[in-house]
Amino acid sequence: MNPRRKKRLGIVVAVLLGISLTVGLMLYALSQNMDLFYTPTELVNGKPDGTKPEVGQRLRIGGMVVDGSVKRDPNSLRVSFLLEDRGPKVTVVYDGILPDLFREGQGIVAQGVLKNATTVEAFEVLAKHDEEYMPPEVAEAMQKNHQPMDYSQQQLQGSEQ
Template identity: 40%
Template sequence: MTRKSRRMYVLVVAIALLASATALVLTALDDNITYFYSPSDLKTKQVTIGRAIRLGGLVEDGTFEKLGDGLKVKFSITDGAETVAVTYQGILPDLFREGQGVITEGSLNEKGEFIAHEVLAKHDENYMPTEVIEALKASGEWRGDEEQVTE
C-alpha cells in the first residue's frame, strides 16, 4: 500500500466514522426533543400517538369542566382555526382560565385527545402577582396604574 492510498483509506474511514457518530447523535436527540404544535398543526401533520409534544393556544371559552374529584379537568385549546380536547390531572396554575394562553405538555391518545401531564399558563409583560403589588403599595414604591392585571 502506497503512502497516498493509505492516506486516502484513513480519510475514508474517518469520514465514515464521523457520519456514523453524527447519525447516532441526531437519532438520540430526535427521541428526546419535545416539539411544539398548535391545534392546526396537529390536524395537518402526522404526530405519533404517545409521543411527548407541547400543544399551545388559547383555552376555548365554555369548554372547561372538572371531572370527578376536581383534580381531573377537561378543556379545549384553540388557535382560532382548529380545536383540540385536552385532559389533565393535577393542580392548574393560578393564571389558568378560559380565554387565556396556555402551553401543555403531554401526548395524543388513540381517540385524538391530548392527555397533558403539565400545564403552563401564559401572561403578558404587565402581569404582577397581587402580593408584590400590595408590598410595593405598602412601601410607597408602587408606580403602576390601578388597572394592573393581577389574576
C-alpha cells in the first residue's frame, strides 16, 4: 500500500472512530435523562413485561391523591401524600410549593427519584387542569388496570336500581 492510501485510510478510520464515540456518548446521555412513567401498581408489582424500577432511578409516577393522606411539615415546605390508581398506594414526598390546583382526590403526575419500593422523592408535581382533565398516561394506565366486575357485583348493582 502506498503512503497516500495509508494516510487516507488513517483519516477514514479516525473519522469513523470519532463519529462512533460521539454517537455512543449521546446515547449514554439520553439514557441517563430518560424518565419512565409508572403507576403506583406498576411501581410496586412491576410492568407487564416484568421490569421494575431500581432504587435511585429517576421516574414519573401518576395517579390519584388519596383523600386524607396529605401531611404537611409545619416548619418547612415538605409535603407527603399517598398516590393510588386501583391497587397499592405509594408515598410521594415533595419539598416545595405545590401547584394551586393540587388537592386530594385528583389526578397528578410527579417526577422524582425512587427512594425505596413504595416511596418517591419528587422534585416536580403537576396537577390536572380542570374537572374533566386527566393526564393521558394516568388515564391509559387506569384503563389497563380496570378490574371487570364479577357476576355477583353486577346483580347487586342491578337490584339497587
